[in-house]
Amino acid sequence: MTWISKSVTGLGLLFLAHACYSAYEHSALHSTSTASLSSTAAHTAITSTSSSLPIDISIETLVAVFTVCLGLVLGTPELRPIQWRVWAGQIEREGEAGFTNIDGQVDKDYVGNPFRVLESRPGFVDIRKQRKEFAEWVREGGGIDEAKKS
Amino acid sequence: MLTERELQISPTVQESVLHNTKVLTTLHNLTASLFGVGAGILGLESYPGFLFYFLFSLLTSVLVYAFRVRPGIIKEAQSSGSSGMQRYFRGSMELWTGGLIEGLSGFVLTWTLFYGLVRA
Incomplete structure (x- = not known):
């Protein structure tokens, strides 16, 4: 173009x-x-x-x-949809390809998926399981002392 | 005008609004000085000159609609329900009359310059 x-x-x-x-x-x-x-x-x-x-x-x-x-x-560069649902749908479907300028490079103000942090975060920590493991470790007499003795 | 409730139901992306407005403003500023060159060459005076400017600004908006807005609307209409101008602008007047006042000063500037140059 x-x-x-x-x-x-x-x-x-x-x-x-x-x-x-x-x-x-x-x-x-x-x-x-x-x-x-x-x-x-x-x-x-x-x-x-x-x-x-x-x-x-x-x-x-x-x-x-x-x-x-x-x-x-x-x-002129392509216009962008201003409605959040349309815009987010375009990001999901096309990714960076939908936000390139005329020279074929990605625009400088392209932010991408605003919820990327939420999608790549670790899952919930099972705190009860960890407490159970800690209780077993204590019942066995504490790992550090045994490790020191042996 | 959008109410707060409508904004909460269908939120808008501020960066995209800014981007679209910037594109339109740059285009209208550029074309306004160009129309000034044209009006100066034609030797228009007073009201015909301003009429020339308004007609060609409207033509620019029509071209933007045909080449930039219309393909997006058609592409969206295939995937989901059509929403028209609301896809790119908060109101349709933003496209049709948005850059008229900003470009007027540049238009008068080049209009008088080229009128003086050609009819020296």
Whole structure:
């Protein structure tokens, strides 16, 4: 997608520069020709330069603006769902692949599953079993003393 | 506007809201100065210039809707019930009229600049 948007934007900018130069040249030519033709009627010359741009330059400008606009829209990063359930579902289904930017790298502000800590935590500790083991160890006379003697 | 109760029932992700708003704002700022260039080349004055800006901003929003919002809605509609614009924005006006005021200053700036450049 990235080269499409860049090439479309570049093409539109090229058209826009050409249209701008054409309009500039037209206005310069028009003002000099009308000034040489009628130096007395200066008022009409001013009004005619501001109103008469050739139709092809106008169309080229409009097409160029639309093309650059299209290229910029194509270059925007993907929007993200704001509802928590949709967003979490997308993370579960697609993982990091759903949050890559145009260059194919994972976005910097991608946080991933916010409950990852909860999913990888250890299970509950069976405290009664541990107490039973401790009681057996005490009943046998304490492991450390025996270990020291033997 | 969402009430607190609705927010508790279906919570929103603040990072995604920020990301979407940032994308839209950047796009509107860029395109607004571009439209200024176009309006300056065309030599528009007063109301037609602002009308040009509003029309092309609306066109930008339509393009965003067609290329960025619509595919997500279609993809979601296959998996579950459709929810429309609520997937990406808190309200539909956020897309259509969100960047109009922010881009206006940049538009006027480049509009006057290119009007002066072309008709020097």
